[in-house]
Amino acid sequence: MAEITAALVKDLREKSGAGMMDCKKALTENGGDVEASMDWLRTKGLAKAAKKADRAAAEGLVAGKIAADGKTGVLVEFNAETDFVAKNDGFQNAAREFADVALATDGDVEAIRAAKTSKGEVVQDAITNLIATIGENMQLRRSAKLSVSQGAVSLYLHNALGEGVARMGVLVAMEGGGDVAKLQDVGRKIAMHVAATAPLALSTDELDPEVVAKEREIQTQTAMESGKPREIAEKMVEGRIRKWQEEVVLLKQPFVMNPDQTIEQLVAETAKETGAPAALKAFVRFALGEGVEKAPEGDFAAEVASMTGKA
Structure with missing residues (x-):
């Protein structure tokens, strides 16, 4: 009987998509024969994951959790192929479980996949087993921790x-x-604002220089097409860049619940009301399936406005 090495288990896992423990059991049952072990996994319904892996998974859920002390929060995006699966209790429970795991790790998606759930199951193995049970491709796509x-x-x-x-x-x-x-209340209102406006960065300093350069070139070309020489166009562009930053930088944006006030002014007002310094340090926004083929998002700005009677 062949020795069941870690390399052999890894090989079978990559070929089958089945969980690590299932692969080890399959190899043990079949004397270390990988092909026979593949057949064994198929008969148990555990090798379905491999057949699903190349199918787009743009639906699913974003799960969020705040720690008991209120000072840490996490988001995870757990994807499947159809929105029908997102309504499955098992899928939803798994997403919530993965958010719990994220709180106990550094928030890196690879660290979450390698960590264990409250039931002692490795997260990636739990995903593989859920694929075998439900029959759709799934992936823990990304995570964030603040x-x-x-x-x-x-x-x-x-x-x-x-x-x-x-x-x-x-x-x-x-x-x-x-x-x-x-601070929690103001933070949640700002989070609703972020959902509506999808800012590119917290501050102008945090904007991607390549994005700024691209916008500057677009505005310069637009000005030149109106007949202005490049040197004149470049001067005109500075004002346009400042206006663009007001649209895409969170601290510069008009607050959707009170457009007469910027987010920066809201934070300053909050500091005065609490009698202590306050600062908006960071934000994270996960929209399901971003970067993957998906249906268009709704008009969040209108929805937030309607929630607050500002429509």
Whole structure:
């Protein structure tokens, strides 16, 4: 009988898509013969994952969780092929479980996949077994974690499909030594704003230089096409770039619940109300299936406005 080595288990796992323990059992049952083990896994319905792996998974859920102390929050995106599966209790429970695991790790998606659930099952193995049970390709696509030393991290889930799961999730980290409940409330309102406006960066300093350069060139070419010499066009562009930044930088954006006030001004007002310094440190926005073929998103700005009577 061939020795069941880690390399042999890894080989079978890659070929079959089945869980590590299932692969080890299959090899043990079949004397280390990989082909026979593949057949064994197929008869048990555990090799379905491999056949699904090349199918697009743009549906599913975004799961979010805030730690008990309110200072850390996580988002995970768990994808499947159809929105029907997103309504499955087993799928939703798995997404919530993976968010719990994310809180216990550094938030990196690879670390989550390698970690164990509360039931002692490796997350990637749990996904593989769920694929075999439900019959669709699935993947834990991405994750994020925000923390503050003092203050609060707030979570907003848009288009919720169940407790802690939705089609979009936003985390906002508010740092400050004042009233934590106030910081949580303002953070959640800003998270709703982020869901509506999809800012590119927190501040102008954090904008991707390549994105800025591309926008500058577009605005320059637009000005030149109107007949202006390049040197004149470039001067005109500075004003246009500032206006563009107001549209895409979170701190510069008009607050959707009060357009007369920018997010930066809202944070400053919050600091005055709490009697302590307050700062918006970071945000994360996960819209289900971003970067993967998907249906268009709804008009979140209109929805947020309707929630607050500002429509």
